[in-house]
Amino acid sequence: MSTVVAGPQVLRAAEWSAREAAHRSRARDLTAAHRERQSRGQRHPVEDFLFDYYTLRAGRLERWHPGTGVRLSPDGATPEDLARLDARAAWRWYRTTDDGAVEVDAARFVADRGPALSRLLTVLRATASRPAHLGCLGLHEWAMVYRQPPAERRHDLPLRLGAEGTDAVVESHPVRCTHFDAFRFFTPAARPFNRLQPTRESQAELEQPGCLHANMDLLHAALTLSPACPGDLLLDAFELARDIRVLDMRASPYDVTPLGLTPVAIETADGRAEYVAAQRGFAERARPLRERLVDVGEGLGL
Structure with missing residues (x-):
């Protein structure tokens, strides 16, 4: 036949x-x-x-x-x-x-873009093949300001718990960041607290679908795959990344109330439960988008 x-x-x-x-x-x-x-x-x-x-x-x-x-x-x-x-x-x-x-x-x-597209597809496939690990609590943002002088902080916002309170959260909670592009912004003093030491080379081995930044990076994947990526998928990825970013900052050590946002106090039991529930929801939203992006790459013969 x-x-x-x-x-x-x-x-x-x-x-x-x-x-x-x-x-x-x-x-x-x-x-x-x-x-x-x-x-x-x-x-x-x-x-x-x-x-x-x-x-x-x-x-x-x-x-x-x-x-x-x-x-x-x-x-x-x-x-x-x-x-x-x-x-x-x-x-x-x-x-x-x-x-x-x-x-x-x-x-x-x-x-023109084969090697970069192949690397991207390797990460997307590997991430899609794993279960979502929840409960990292967004501590990557806290580790980025751990023992950091105020002048070196990325955002001109006060720390909700102050410098000492922020450092205490990092020191008293397990830090398990799997995402290299978050880990690379940890302060030198915070790096030893992380249970893993992600590198660019280990990205396909460590990336997992519960990670906020891995799901935010579906926008980067859609942009990298353009023009092969359909426009609706690109905008879906943008909307997901935008919504994830809001949670990322609400759960950060910064006081975001001047921006009209309600903090997620991950140092409390209620805050941790709120974060994990939102993280689970984003993982579910990301799953079909990641699968579609894999389909785009495979449609190119990668």
Whole structure:
């Protein structure tokens, strides 16, 4: 019996134009506050973190990609549609097919970015294969300010428990951070408290799906996989990362009440229970997104 190989999905102009517009509208809603602050030259330590940490511009989120295996047809296109289609054909890692449609040039994308994409997919697969470990309590943020002079702190916010109280939390709770990109910001004095010593090389061995930062990094994965990553998946990953960042700061040693946020007091039993419940919820939200990102990578033949 012969195997039937499905061809690309073809979207006529009315459909891809509507998807593009809907994506742009959703992205602009998600970035409206950030863009408004930018226009005033203001910064927000919680809401602007994703743009700073991932070197992300709001305009990049607004650019819609259909993903691989989708062709944007000129059939039924208005002159404005055709102009946008021609512009898209000139984007990096896009190509025009013989019938005038435009699609992601998956082969060129892999040829240019293959090693980085393979490394990313290795981490995503390994993380997805493990159970979620909960209860780290966000102590990575506390370890980042342990015995740190005030002038060296990343955020211009007071410590909720003061310096001595903050240090006491680090010293009296088990620190079990598995995420290298959090661990690397620990102060030198805090590093020995961590039960693990993550490195970039051990990332695929240690990353686990309960980690807030591993789930926040699904945004980085979606950006790395663009334009192969569909636009809706990118914005879903952004929304997840944004919501995780709020918990990350609420459970941090900083006093976030001036920002209109209620602290999660992880040094108390109630606070620990609140944190673990939220962490479990984020792990559940992240799971299907991580699986879709793996599918994107495997669709590229990685």
